[in-house]
Amino acid sequence: MRLSLICAALATGLLATACQPVREQAPAAVPVATAPAPSVPADDNLNAVLWVQRSAEYRAAAAQTFRAATDHLDAALKQADWDALVPEERSNPARGLKPAVILDIDETVLDNSPYQARLVRDGAEYSDPTWDAWVEERKAKALPGVVEFARAAHARGITLVYISNRAVHLKQATLDNLRSEGLPVADDGVFLGLGTVVADCEQDGSEKDCRRQLAGRQYRVLMQFGDQLGDFARVYDNTPAGRQALLDRYEDWFGERWWMLPNPTYGSWEPALFDNDWRQPRDARRATKRAALEVAQ
Numbered sequence: 001m002r003l004s005l006i007c008a009a010l011a012t013g014l015l016a017t018a019c020q021p022v023r024e025q026a027p028a029a030v031p032v033a034t035a036p037a038p039s040v041p042a043d044d045n046l047n048a049v050l051w052v053q054r055s056a057e058y059r060a061a062a063a064q065t066f067r068a069a070t071d072h073l074d075a076a077l078k079q080a081d082w083d084a085l086v087p088e089e090r091s092n093p094a095r096g097l098k099p100a101v102i103l104d105i106d107e108t109v110l111d112n113s114p115y116q117a118r119l120v121r122d123g124a125e126y127s128d129p130t131w132d133a134w135v136e137e138r139k140a141k142a143l144p145g146v147v148e149f150a151r152a153a154h155a156r157g158i159t160l161v162y163i164s165n166r167a168v169h170l171k172q173a174t175l176d177n178l179r180s181e182g183l184p185v186a187d188d189g190v191f192l193g194l195g196t197v198v199a200d201c202e203q204d205g206s207e208k209d210c211r212r213q214l215a216g217r218q219y220r221v222l223m224q225f226g227d228q229l230g231d232f233a234r235v236y237d238n239t240p241a242g243r244q245a246l247l248d249r250y251e252d253w254f255g256e257r258w259w260m261l262p263n264p265t266y267g268s269w270e271p272a273l274f275d276n277d278w279r280q281p282r283d284a285r286r287a288t289k290r291a292a293l294e295v296a297q
Contacts, residue, residue, distance in 0.1 A: 043120045044286060048264035052113045059144045061262050066145030069223060069259050070152045076222040076257075077156060084221040084257035086233045086250070089212050100219030101153050102212065103146075104226040105164035107263040110140035110177060116265050125282070126266070135170045135177075142181040143261065154184040158222065161190050161215050163231075165206045168195040209234040227263035238272045 052058050076082045076099075083094040084102070103109050115134040119125060134140075150160055160183070166174050171191050178185055185191075192211040201210035208230060215221065224232050229243055233250065236242065254260060274280060274288040 041123055043123065045116060045120055045265055049113055049116045049120055052265060053117065058262065062143045063145035065259055065261060066149035068255070070149050072256060073153060073156060073222070082222060084224045085212055085216050089209055090216050091213055092217060094220040097218065097220040098159060099157065099222050100159040100161050100215065102161045102163055102215055102221055102224045104231040105162050105166060105174065107227040108225050108261050109143060109146050109183060111143055112140050113265065114139065132170065135166060136173045138173055138177040138180065140177055142183065147182045150183050159186050159190065159219060160184055161192065161219065163192045163208050163211045163215065165194045168193040207234050223257055223259060225259045225261065227261045228267050230268055232258045235268065238268055238276055240272055243269065243272060
């Protein structure tokens with residue numbers, strides 16, 4: 001009985017199997033060649049610009065700088081001889097003069113990272129025509145914390161003086177941009193751009209010492225703000241050693257009279273590494289910078 005049932009079952013199973021439709025085995029997958037991703041040249045400024053635009057750390061650093069400076073305003077005002085100009089740039093006594101604060105503009109008050117981002121995108125480098133076009137757009141935004149500081153200074157009767165290496169022909173666009181961002185502008189005379197003529201002082205390139213002297217003739221300077229050493233005092237020797245010597249001399253002024261904003265995207269520290277010779281090809285400048293790296297052994 002069991003044998004016949006088993007046989008019948010087997011027969012039925014074989015018949016059912018025989019009646020199943022035949023399925024062809026799928027052919028093995030053939031690798032499909034993909035087009036290579038477009039090659040994008042490396043850009044030294046990519047991470048720096050991204051850090052300024054996208055990191056919370058950058059915003060925190062800027063905001064805490066201006067907040068700390070605000071806390072020092074009253075103490076600076078009360079000290080009649082308090083002065084943030086180096087002695088060689090002070091030609092007249094500061095005591096009794098109206099109080100002022102000197103601010104650089106680019107990367108100190110206004111954020112130009114969208115212009116830097118364009119250069120990264122286009123594989124380009126700074127040029128006067130592209131820079132002038134950007135300034136004329138009047139689209140730069142205020143750095144975190146600067147408007148609050150500026151308004152606190154203005155409320156205390158302190159004049160804000162803007163000493164910038166934006167050329168004088170960009171004055172109106174710059175003042176428009178400052179005002180649109182809520183920065184106090186007492187009058188057009190508080191903008192001292194590159195090309196400002198200062199009597200009895202010979203300007204050397206883009207150094208700001210003559211313009212600081214001009215401000216010092218009218219004001220007691222309580223504080224200075226910048227993103228480069230040259231925003232605070234003249235850099236006579238733009239080499240790593242010369243810049244360090246200037247920092248060593250006035251190190252105690254930072255955080256009291258001088259306030260430095262972070263700017264990894266550009267600055268005079270960079271050409272100091274390749275003998276200030278911008279005529280060198282980009283690859284040669286990059287090679288010199290790479291050679292200057294301190295590599296852990």
